[in-house]
Amino acid sequence: MKKFLRKNAWDQEGTFNNPDLYWYAKAVAEMQSRKLDDPTSWWFFAAIHGENFAGDPDGIDWNTIKAPPKVPTSPFPSKDIKDKYWNQCQHQTWYFSPWHRGYLMALEIQIRAIVIELNGPDDWALPYWNYFGGEKENKIPPAFTRPFLDRDTPNPLFVTERHGPDNDGNIYIKLFKDGKPRVTQNCELKTVYTGNQNCFGGPETDFSHYGTIFPEESLETNPHNFVHNDVGGVVKGNEGLMSDPNAAALDPIFYLHHCNIDRMWASWNAKGNKNPSEKKWLGGPKEIGEREFVMPLPDGKEWTYTPNDVTNLDLLDYSYDDLKTKVEPAAADTTSERLRKLGIPVSDDAQLTESTMDNNEKPTELVAANQGSFEIKNAVTKTTVNFSDKGLKKVSTSLLRASADEIPDRIYLVLENVKGNINANTLEVSVNNQHIGFISLFGLRNASLDDSHGGGNGLSFSLDITNIIDELHLENDLENLKSLDVAITPDNEILSDVKITVGRISVYREKQ
Numbered sequence: 001m002k003k004f005l006r007k008n009a010w011d012q013e014g015t016f017n018n019p020d021l022y023w024y025a026k027a028v029a030e031m032q033s034r035k036l037d038d039p040t041s042w043w044f045f046a047a048i049h050g051e052n053f054a055g056d057p058d059g060i061d062w063n064t065i066k067a068p069p070k071v072p073t074s075p076f077p078s079k080d081i082k083d084k085y086w087n088q089c090q091h092q093t094w095y096f097s098p099w100h101r102g103y104l105m106a107l108e109i110q111i112r113a114i115v116i117e118l119n120g121p122d123d124w125a126l127p128y129w130n131y132f133g134g135e136k137e138n139k140i141p142p143a144f145t146r147p148f149l150d151r152d153t154p155n156p157l158f159v160t161e162r163h164g165p166d167n168d169g170n171i172y173i174k175l176f177k178d179g180k181p182r183v184t185q186n187c188e189l190k191t192v193y194t195g196n197q198n199c200f201g202g203p204e205t206d207f208s209h210y211g212t213i214f215p216e217e218s219l220e221t222n223p224h225n226f227v228h229n230d231v232g233g234v235v236k237g238n239e240g241l242m243s244d245p246n247a248a249a250l251d252p253i254f255y256l257h258h259c260n261i262d263r264m265w266a267s268w269n270a271k272g273n274k275n276p277s278e279k280k281w282l283g284g285p286k287e288i289g290e291r292e293f294v295m296p297l298p299d300g301k302e303w304t305y306t307p308n309d310v311t312n313l314d315l316l317d318y319s320y321d322d323l324k325t326k327v328e329p330a331a332a333d334t335t336s337e338r339l340r341k342l343g344i345p346v347s348d349d350a351q352l353t354e355s356t357m358d359n360n361e362k363p364t365e366l367v368a369a370n371q372g373s374f375e376i377k378n379a380v381t382k383t384t385v386n387f388s389d390k391g392l393k394k395v396s397t398s399l400l401r402a403s404a405d406e407i408p409d410r411i412y413l414v415l416e417n418v419k420g421n422i423n424a425n426t427l428e429v430s431v432n433n434q435h436i437g438f439i440s441l442f443g444l445r446n447a448s449l450d451d452s453h454g455g456g457n458g459l460s461f462s463l464d465i466t467n468i469i470d471e472l473h474l475e476n477d478l479e480n481l482k483s484l485d486v487a488i489t490p491d492n493e494i495l496s497d498v499k500i501t502v503g504r505i506s507v508y509r510e511k512q
């Protein structure tokens with residue numbers, strides 16, 4: 001089988017001197033010249049991910065998108081075709097990675113077919129945007145920001161509605177905020193794909209166009225969601241295309257972002273981490289009688305696929321020029337390091353057996369909660385999370401008993417049922433005045449609608465606060481602890497017609 005090599009979009013300075021970008025632009029222009037109901041058009045492909053022609057009033061209405069891109073609003077495909085292909089993207093789910101891999105493959109085949117028709121290289125492959133590449137590579141490659149391709153030809157990769165993380169038109173990924181890591185590759189440190197709060201690939205779900213739960217720092221949560229909002233941004237309440245899942249794939253940078261996400265999945269597997277072996281994952285939602293994953297091909301045929309068809313890169317027709325991901329050393333929080341900090345002698349990592357470190361199903365138990373629902377305001381919103389006596393006792397007992405054979409509980413703060421009518425915002429969360437993390441709200445608006453797949457339950461986010469609890473234990477403060485003070489600060493101003501609410505903040509212990 002012929003292998004196509006996916007390379008870094010920042011090669012040749014990320015300009016049109018990079019043939020991968022030049023030919024991508026040429027082919028995107030061709031796809032953009034095709035009709036909405038043509039399954040090989042740019043518009044149809046974007047709608048496969050998600051569209052909002054007639055949907056909710058708060059979303060980006062495809063009829064009114066400011067050019068470029070100039071989105072055609074007719075002719076519509078037949079209902080059968082629309083139901084079969086459109087609005088498939090899988091979010092907040094363990095299907096996130098495989099669905100998007102198939103989607104990228106279909107687009108790549110489509111683009112390559114056009115590149116060949118235009119007498120371009122017959123081995124063209126989709127480039128990736130590695131925003132972790134250092135120096136300037138966290139900026140969008142320059143080929144995407146200039147309005148013209150050649151002298152008078154408009155640049156098909158240029159999009160007006162892209163605002164950036166500071167909403168000033170400067171498009172880059174904000175890796176740090178005030179020195180604190182914000183967009184990271186920490187997901188690469190995870191050792192299980194699904195099943196617990198600390199997983200790489202997302203929670204087990206059925207077909208999930210929009211789901212509900214985000215484990216901390218899964219591939220989808222961070223970096224994926226952050227990159228969407230950092231590129232898209234929001235100005236005067238109007239979100240950029242990338243900030244809305246139902247418009248994101250109209251922006252040509254979308255596929256280069258997802259190519260990097262796909263590369264990170266391949267990198268995670270290359271380290272020896274295993275994908276799920278459950279039938280329900282391997283067979284996809286079709287396995288339980290739901291919609292199947294299906295893509296159009298250039299020859300008018302269709303391609304249905306399952307996660308099992310796309311799991312193994314060795315069996316697919318592409319590879320990456322580089323599978324390296326670099327992880328900040330501070331994030332390398334291993335169990336043995338934790339035990340050492342707690343004063344428990346550990347000779348080496350080998351002492352911790354596989355089963356104590358990451359068995360999939362770990363029992364969790366609620367140990368603390370705040371009073372209930374509240375609204376996120378500008379500046380800072382504070383709430384108190386109260387422990388139950390019983391819950392606190394269990395947490396402290398687990399720490400007092402800790403040994404290399406009995407790893408103490410891990411503790412998670414969960415923002416439950418966050419709802420709102422906006423995607424483009426980030427929340428900074430702190431506990432007892434210590435920063436614990438950032439949360440990207442990409443996907444929030446859709447997950448909050450009553451007819452969403454999650455039934456309008458919004459999104460839930462979990463943040464690991466084990467360190468904070470361990471420190472309280474070491475300072476002998478844990479037993480007298482009654483509550484934790486949680487403070488939440490939004491990145492972007494919350495305008496008067498925007499509402500973001502949190503259903504409850506709770507604390508869970510996870511037995512190890």
Ligand SMILES: [Cu+2]
Pocket residue numbers: 224228248258
């Ligand atoms: Cu995405």
